[in-house]
């Protein structure tokens with residue numbers, strides 16, 4: 001198995017039944033998803049208590 005893995009997180013926000021689909025992915029050298037999430041948190045992403053990932057646009061900021 002390769003040590004370098006492509007990790008990607010996708011926004012799970014749905015509006016009118018349509019998924020936002022905003023994706024943050026980067027072939028970064030992170031050991032696991034937890035490390036990637038810390039990375040994302042620094043960039044405004046958020047993980048909800050029910051396990052959804054939200055892009056900075058939907059991470060609790062008021063809609064523009």
Ligand SMILES: [Zn+2]
Nearest residue numbers: 011020055058
């Ligand atoms: Zn989004």
